[in-house]
Amino acid sequence: MELDKMDENDWKYHGEGNKSLVVSHVQVILRLLKYPAEDSENPPQTAEQAFRQIQNIVDFSSNVMSSLLGEKFIHSGEVVKLPLEFVRQLSIKVQHQRPAWRCDKVMDIYSGCALCLPNLTSPALHQPTHTPPxxxxxxxxxxxxxxxxxxxxxxxxxxxxxxxxxxxxxxxxxxxxxxxxxxxxxxxxxxxxxxxxxxxxxxxxxxxxxxxxxxxxxxxxxxxxxxxxxxxxxxxxxxxxxxxxxxxxxxxxxxxxxxxxxxxxxxxxxxxxxxxxxxxxxxxxxxxxxxxxxxxxxxxxxxxxxxxxxxxxxxxxxxxxxxLDTLDIEGLHPLYRRVEQHLQDFPKERYRLQIDGPYNEAFLEKLQKCPTEDDGSVEYAVAKVHQYRVAMTxxxxxxxxxxxxxxxxxxxxxxxxxxxxxxxxxxxxxxxxxxxxxxxxxxxxxxxxxxxxxxxxxxxxxxxxxxxxxxxxxxxxxxxxxx
Ligand SMILES: O=P(O)(O)O[C@@H]1[C@@H](OP(=O)(O)O)[C@H](OP(=O)(O)O)[C@H](O)[C@H](OP(=O)(O)O)[C@H]1OP(=O)(O)O
Ligand SMILES: Nc1ncnc2c1ncn2[C@@H]1O[C@H](COP(=O)(O)OP(=O)(O)OP(=O)(O)O)[C@@H](O)[C@H]1O
Known part of the structure; x- marks a missing residue:
């Protein structure tokens, strides 16, 4: 994919969920972030933050979920930086194909960041078949x-x-x-x-x-x-x-x-x-x-x-x-409150406890080495919250x-x-x-x-x-x- 030669006419609307909109071009897809429509004039985050958010998705998938679910099932993809004009034109092009009930959110046209993944619905080039997959x-x-x-x-x-x-x-x-x-x-x-x-x-x-x-x-x-x-x-x-x-x-x-x-x-x-x-x-x-x-x-x-x-x-x-959700949300919520209280008292702990990442091996270790009994510590509470979030995914x-x-x-x-x-x-x-x-x-x-x-x-x-x-x-x- 030559990023400087991107043409919106090569891409078509593929689908969307609650958080992202997907466009496809034969072998690859681009997964773009979405924001609530009321934020369309003022994007809720900077381009650097959007880049970090997508890099976090890649890291979470490749370092955490891949180890739990099995590498063979996972394609984590990579973050790409797209020309802003391409993204704006793309957004206009796909708008009429979007289902009305998803239009309470708009595609991010400000950061130029997207997640690039293999198109799993498209035939592999090396496997020509009589009928499409x-x-x-x-x-x-x-x-x-x-x-x-x-x-x-x-x-x-x-x-x-x-x-x-x-x-x-x-x-x-x-x-x-x-x-x-x-x-x-x-x-x-x-x-x-x-x-x-x-x-x-x-x-x-x-x-x-x-x-x-x-x-x-x-x-x-x-x-x-x-x-x-x-x-x-x-x-x-x-x-x-x-x-x-x-x-x-x-x-x-x-x-x-x-x-x-x-x-x-x-x-x-x-x-x-x-x-x-x-x-x-x-x-x-x-x-x-x-x-x-x-x-x-x-x-x-x-x-x-x-x-x-x-x-x-x-x-x-x-x-x-x-x-990994062993406590149910009802048992987890008090532990969430314990972490929240700790972060209010010690805001700088947010990074050490890896609340918003980085999603690396240390994060995986935190949730895998969680003690079986609650010792009242913030570490136990954080590990259970991490486990619960992984289970949610x-x-x-x-x-x-x-x-x-x-x-x-x-x-x-x-x-x-x-x-x-x-x-x-x-x-x-x-x-x-x-x-x-x-x-x-x-x-x-x-x-x-x-x-x-x-x-x-x-x-x-x-x-x-x-x-x-x-x-x-x-x-x-x-x-x-x-x-
Ligand atoms: O809470 P649920 O079980 O309704 O799941 C939400 C999904 O609803 P569903 O019931 O599958 O139609 C919901 O899917 P839809 O928007 O309904 O297609 C999202 O997947 C949402 O995840 P996120 O907030 O976008 O990260 C999902 O939210 P999370 O609970 O995973 O945060
Ligand atoms: N790698 C891929 N190859 C082909 N199609 C894909 C790929 N990734 C996503 N899609 C399609 O795009 C749709 C939306 O993607 P995805 O589920 O990741 O969006 P989302 O906003 O994160 O969803 P959710 O509502 O669960 O938060 C999927 O339902 C799927 O049909």
């Missing part, structure tokens, strides 16, 4: 129920945060329909439960599920819209990738066979070590308390008990990192599974074993100051759920409810390929 992005969210003694509401140990949060989001109009996806099913390691979880993501993707083909987003929720999702169009896109051999073509399920093969492909990728080779060591911790009472899956109908997640799988690594990251379709797919009656890669995105550090907001949100979510008794307004069921028949809902194991 298919990429599936899943934001799995928190995959366990808290067991901390600090949890004050029993419901938090029975219904997972995502399922409770759905009620709050529908009640507040963030989404019109509820998703039946439950992260505890996805993280269960049970193929049957994972299969159901992915079906529910397809039915109501929200911001948890997207499909890209050749770099273009072909399936996602249109936020705030009533448009129903087009299953036929999805099947049309999937067919070239998921029609193995002839033996399935006459089956009664033929119409939806690509969809079931697609789901099974995803289950395999999520259970594998990242390149097709399933790990053998299983994690059995947490079994028994890994069911969410709000999940639509009937416990009694689960045919095969979970063997747990293979220890080298992407989901295992994410779950282990999420579980793991609860908010996304997994990208990329499938390259090769010729072998057509000839074989089974899915090929080595034709995909798995990456983890969005590994930004969560600010120290976000902890009080976490506590307030937790309280709002729980009280909303208790107030409504877990009931939702009429008409708030998923957009594609009904893409799977009653029989399919009861039994997805019929469709499994042998593994």
């Amino acid at each position: 298919l990429c599936i992005e899943i934001k799995p969210k928190c995959g366990f129920l808290p067991s901390s003694k600090h949890v004050s509401k029993d419901i938090k140990t029975k219904v997972c945060r995502f399922c409770m949060h759905q009620h709050y989001k529908v009640a507040n109009g963030k989404w019109k329909r509820r998703s039946l996806y439950c992260p505890l099913d996805l993280f269960s390691g049970s193929r049957q439960r994972m299969h159901f979880a992915i079906r529910h993501l397809i039915e109501e993707p929200q911001n948890n599920f997207k499909i890209f083909k050749g770099g273009q987003c072909i399936y996602s929720s249109k936020e705030g819209s009533d448009d129903s999702l087009d299953l036929n169009s999805l099947l049309h896109h999937l067919r070239p990738y998921f029609m193995y051999g002839n033996n399935r073509i006459n089956s009664h399920m033929m119409g939806k066979a690509p969809l079931n093969d697609f789901i099974q492909f995803l289950v395999n990728a999520l259970l594998s070590g990242g390149g097709g080779d399933g790990g053998l060591v299983m994690d059995r911790r947490g079994e028994g308390r890994s069911f969410c009472e709000a999940s639509p899956i009937n416990k009694e109908r689960i045919r095969h008990g979970s063997q747990g997640l293979p220890s080298d799988s992407v989901l295992f690594r994410i779950l282990q990192t999420q579980m 793991a609860k908010d990251c996304s997994v990208m599974v990329t499938k390259e379709r090769d010729f072998q797919d057509f000839l074989s009656s089974r899915p090929p074993a080595f034709s995909y890669s798995v990456s983890i995105l969005d590994l930004d550090p969560k600010p120290f100051d976000s902890i009080p907001r976490q506590l307030r949100l937790d309280q709002k979510i729980v009280s909303c759920y208790l107030r409504t008794g877990g009931a939702l307004p009429k008409g708030s069921l998923p957009a594609l409810q009904g893409i799977f028949s009653a029989a399919e809902r009861e039994d997805c194991t019929l469709l499994f390929h042998p593994v």
